Amino acid sequence: MNIYGYDINKKGLHQGDVKIPEAMGVVAGGVFLAILSIFRIYFNLQDLANEVNKVQFFSSSFAIGFALVLGYIDDFKNLSWRFKILLPTLPGLCLLMTYTGGTTIIIPKILQSTFNINPLIDLGWMYKIFIFLITIFCFNSINILAGINGLEVGQSIIITLAIITHNLIQITNGITLHAHISSLCMMQPFLATSFGLLIFNWYPASIFIGDTYTYFAGTTLAVAGIHGHLSKTMFFFFMPQILNFVYSLPQLFKIVPCPRHRLPQFNKKSGLLIGSNDMNLVNLVLRWHGPWSERNLCKFILSFQVLCCILTLVVSNAKSYNLHNL
Ligand code: UD1
Numbered sequence: 001m002n003i004y005g006y007d008i009n010k011k012g013l014h015q016g017d018v019k020i021p022e023a024m025g026v027v028a029g030g031v032f033l034a035i036l037s038i039f040r041i042y043f044n045l046q047d048l049a050n051e052v053n054k055v056q057f058f059s060s061s062f063a064i065g066f067a068l069v070l071g072y073i074d075d076f077k078n079l080s081w082r083f084k085i086l087l088p089t090l091p092g093l094c095l096l097m098t099y100t101g102g103t104t105i106i107i108p109k110i111l112q113s114t115f116n117i118n119p120l121i122d123l124g125w126m127y128k129i130f131i132f133l134i135t136i137f138c139f140n141s142i143n144i145l146a147g148i149n150g151l152e153v154g155q156s157i158i159i160t161l162a163i164i165t166h167n168l169i170q171i172t173n174g175i176t177l178h179a180h181i182s183s184l185c186m187m188q189p190f191l192a193t194s195f196g197l198l199i200f201n202w203y204p205a206s207i208f209i210g211d212t213y214t215y216f217a218g219t220t221l222a223v224a225g226i227h228g229h230l231s232k233t234m235f236f237f238f239m240p241q242i243l244n245f246v247y248s249l250p251q252l253f254k255i256v257p258c259p260r261h262r263l264p265q266f267n268k269k270s271g272l273l274i275g276s277n278d279m280n281l282v283n284l285v286l287r288w289h290g291p292w293s294e295r296n297l298c299k300f301i302l303s304f305q306v307l308c309c310i311l312t313l314v315v316s317n318a319k320s321y322n323l324h325n326l
């Protein structure tokens, strides 16, 4: 297929002139779907899956497979933003139709006492719209917090580790076992295949993971969050992506001109990156910190991701522990 890209953040150096194979996420995605099918065959043979699990498995596999194909087409053809925002509606609807989790939210204590309202509110269909929007958001969110070696896979791995930890804590507490086990079954092969990619995509990258991986990763994380009944917790795991998305909105909606690549500028002499005026987290960090090496910039953004995940894990599990012991 001859899908390749140039490492833009090394422009002018020898490394910047070398063709780097892109769309390598297709390997990770293919292996992931194969392992997921083996899990499912095993569960069916052992009679461990009920009808809901089976339907959810098909909807998840469809959504993830669809994202993978779409990403591959994007790497090949470079789709327009209109398409990228519209196409995840299909996997989103698919997941929504098979959602079996709660639709209730807990109102913070301060609001309960101020407005004298119930601590639990059932949002019904409004909650399902929230789930649908999560899928569309996740589908695109990893792809737009991108462009420096290791960042896309790095953030996906950290969120995956956070979801796995959350599932394990909830299983230990005996909360909604089936949902958390199904989420874990999805996250383990995803973690393994992503690590395989990170080894080659870490600075200096010898492969690019392409939109094939970013869409596949976003959708897989959304599926694990939705079917694992942790969509609210996911919202906070994705805090760096949310900040990046909100800050990017003027460019995504073309209120401010949006170039094909919103990458920093590379200073060949110093070997450091400088923040451009493009509105994303990568440039914002660079404008705040000053010139920085690609590797350290990536480590810094990933550390922020780790911090968001740890804070979310502490707060959400302390809350569920309290609820469980009421
Ligand atoms: C998204 C971003 C775009 C960013 C691009 C880079 C938005 C709206 N779009 O576009 O701003 O420039 O991702 O991933 O935010 N590349 C590198 N180094 C890397 C990773 C990628 O130089 O570590 C370059 C390579 O030339 C590669 C290309 O980015 O070929 C891939 O870009 P692509 O994924 O097709 O861009 P988009 O997803 O459309």
Ligand code: MG
Pocket (backbone or CB within 6 Å): 143, 146, 210, 211, 214
């Ligand atoms: Mg991309």
